Amino acid sequence: MENEVVVSIGEESYTTQIQYGDLSLIADEPEELGGQNKGFAPTQLLLSSIGACKAITMRMYANRKEWKVNKIEVKVSSEVQKSEQQQTTYIKCNVFIDGELDADQKKRIYTIGEKCPVQKMLQNPIVVESNLIDTNI
Structure with a gap:
């Protein structure tokens, strides 16, 4: 694959x-x-994936627009809240954009970051299918 x-x-x-x-x-x-x-622990890898995807997506957009961005930093954390019927995971992303940009440009870069592929994947239904492959055959 x-x-x-x-x-x-x-x-x-x-x-x-x-x-x-x-x-x-x-x-x-x-x-x-x-x-x-x-x-990294597996949960840290997942949070890293979201942060990296957002940062890369925002950088790609800024580069295409030829906007002067010195640094993009994404701080990602999570909190799990359990109830009797389910558990909900809240992922918080704090985005910092440093560069020669006005407020509208920063907001546009941020908005594009919200559409990164990993975030889209996690915000839609996910089905994890596992198969045991017998190597003794």
């Missing part, structure tokens, strides 16, 4: 190798949860 990411874990708790083509990174859990703290 074109966009297939391969994740593997060996015997070391909970260090996980993530591969995409020639690229790789490590995910892990903090020491207080039994991990080695060698990489």
